[in-house]
Amino acid sequence: MKDRHEGGCLCGRIRFAVRGEPLTLYNCSCRFCQKVTAAAGNAMAPFFKEDFELLSGKPDVYEHRSKGSGGKMWLNACPVCHSTMFMTWENFSKGVGVFCGSLDDPNWFKRTAENSVYIYAEEAPNCTVFPAGYRVYKGHAHSFGKATEEPRVYPVHTMVAGGEPKTD
Numbered sequence: 001m002k003d004r005h006e007g008g009c010l011c012g013r014i015r016f017a018v019r020g021e022p023l024t025l026y027n028c029s030c031r032f033c034q035k036v037t038a039a040a041g042n043a044m045a046p047f048f049k050e051d052f053e054l055l056s057g058k059p060d061v062y063e064h065r066s067k068g069s070g071g072k073m074w075l076n077a078c079p080v081c082h083s084t085m086f087m088t089w090e091n092f093s094k095g096v097g098v099f100c101g102s103l104d105d106p107n108w109f110k111r112t113a114e115n116s117v118y119i120y121a122e123e124a125p126n127c128t129v130f131p132a133g134y135r136v137y138k139g140h141a142h143s144f145g146k147a148t149e150e151p152r153v154y155p156v157h158t159m160v161a162g163g164e165p166k167t168d
């Protein structure tokens with residue numbers, strides 16, 4: 001039996017559950033993620049739809065077209081407190097992307113160099129930190145299932161300054 005974990009919005013009206021481990025953890029610094037969260041980026045974990053369950057509430061759904069792929073994406077937010085908690089994709093219709101900050105316990109799964117990637121480093125705002133030993137991609141890690149580029153792996157924790165990752 002897969003472990004079950006819950007999450008929800010700030011006010012608690014929308015509740016959801018996921019089963020099992022995330023497929024990957026995307027630490028994304030793209031401008032889309034910055035706008036969606038109004039923050040430096042987003043930690044987003046996709047699950048298969050069969051491992052995702054809406055428990056209560058009815059999210060407001062905003063449709064957005066990806067500038068990169070042209071595919072539609074649907075952002076799910078609470079109509080009352082406006083937390084955006086998860087998204088679905090036209091181009092990955094089997095999946096649901098959970099915004100990790102909406103999990104009740106954001107630390108229930110391990111974040112490791114194996115299951116985590118850092119993406120859109122080229123759009124990362126200053127003071128974003130890429131941990132030593134983790135894969136860092138300039139853009140997306142893959143496009144329609146194909147690898148896009150060789151990731152960088154920094155030997156030491158590396159902070160973005162002046163728009164570029166700096167190791168000193």
Ligand SMILES: [Zn+2]
Binds near residue numbers: 011013014081
């Ligand atoms: Zn809410």
Ligand SMILES: [Zn+2]
Binds near residue numbers: 028029033034
């Ligand atoms: Zn992003």
